[in-house]
Amino acid sequence: MLQCPDSVCSSVGKGDSLHHQVLSAFPLCPLTEEDLIQNPLFCKLLATLSQHVDRTGLTFQLRKELEKADKELRSQKLCWMHLESLHRLLQEMVQEHRCSQQHSTASAAEDKFYGTLEQCLLVARCARQLDPSSTLSQDQSLILGLSPEKVLNQMPPKQDVWKMKQKLPTELQKHLKKKLFYLLSYYQPEWENESEGLKCVKLSKLPVLIESERNRAESLTAKNRENAILLQRQTHSYLSELLECTQLLQTLVLDLRLKVQKDLDRKKIEYFEDKCEISIQKIRAIMLEVQLDTYTTDKIATHRKITDKLNTKLKALQMEKQALESKLASFEIYGKEFEILAEEYSRLQQEIATKSWALKEFAP
Structure with missing residues (x-):
């Protein structure tokens, strides 16, 4: 452990x-x-x-190494960005000059300057593309048989390059100044109609303003990140509490449902019992009504007379039965011999009856 x-x-x-x-x-x-x-x-x-x-x-040692590597990376990136920015600015200057030639005629010196600049940029780009990297093999075949040395031979004359380099800082400064004025107008549109001197003064304050905005954006981003973490924790806590409340609510609902169901079942039983009793009473009432409709006063009197007559006949038959039973008892005294004679007598009676019927049938 x-x-x-x-x-x-x-x-x-x-x-x-x-x-x-x-x-x-x-x-x-x-x-x-x-x-x-x-x-x-x-x-x-x-x-x-x-x-x-x-x-x-991260460990503190790894953090130091990471910060050192990050600082070196930023230095290399800053150097590359300086060169890349300068290269793009020079390309923009050439492109703007080409566009301006479509609307106005420039001087021969200006055309010569931008032509020399464009040729230098193109030759430098081709030479960089043809320069073999350290990771490539030395025996790699050259593109179209060209080498960086051959491409560099296509540079303009040294005198033209020297004149271009002498004029380049001034032109680059003008181009940068124009871009800064565009940036100032984009950042603060109300300053667009100000004088050039006032714009230059405000341009000197623009980096501080942009840096403060950037710091403010970074602080807001960090605060948003902290708020997101806090919101995540609060959401987790809220969901946990909500789950417990839901479980408690389910338990209460189940208990109340069972209790209510028990009372409801009891009331349903009472209701059906009362309904059944009412139905039985209704059936009895209908039976009595049917009896009253079926047996009127005259019918009851007639039934009573019929009953009396039937009772009288029943009593007579019962008395006759008793007399026959007494006679039969007196005959049983004689035993089996009398029983045989009785059977013979019955047989003779049947024969007599049969022959009498035959005589009646065949008599003319």
Whole structure:
């Protein structure tokens, strides 16, 4: 298990101060104070690492080397940008001269100057393109058989180049002054109609204004970055609280739903019981109504008379039954012999009946 020395723990702080120190030391890490509280050993490890790394997670030695390399890179980039800017300005001067020739006629000296400048730029560009890089093999075939030395031989005469170089600073200064006036007009359009002297005075203050605007933009960018990190933490905390509230709300809704469902089921049962009782009472009422419609007073009197007659016949038949049963009991006294004679008697009776029927049928 990872452990932190007591000396380190005491040096980096305790409790809430330790958590705040870790969070401020690693602003790019999506950590919360709750994460640090749940993982105290990891919190102590981060507190120890904060003494050896910066806010971006780099060690101090690596940060120094990175700053040194960045400074060298900026120096090289600044040098390249100076040369590239000068080259582009010279190209712009040549292009503007060509465009101005379409609208007005320039002097021969001016045409000679810009022609020499354009030829020097073109030859220098071709020579740079033909110059083999150190990463290429020396036996690489030349383009069209040309070499940088052959291309440099196409430079204008030295006298023309010398005159062009003598005039170039003045023309370059005029061109830069014109571009600066354009920049001043773009930055502050209300200064466009000012005099040239006043524009020059305001141009001297323009770098300070632009630098202050740049610093202000950088400070706003850093503040926006800090606000974004703070917003991310607050969003994480808000989502965590919202999730807990949602879970609590779900629990409450479930409990209330079960309770309400129980009461609703009980009320439904009572409702159906009452509805069933009403239906039974309605059926009974309909049955009574049908009976009242079916059995009138006259029909009831007739039914009573029929019942009396049927009861009288029933009593007579019951008395006859009892008499026959008594006779049968008296016959059973004689036993099996009497039973055989009774059967023979019944058979003879049937034969007599059959022959009587036959005599009636065949009699003329």
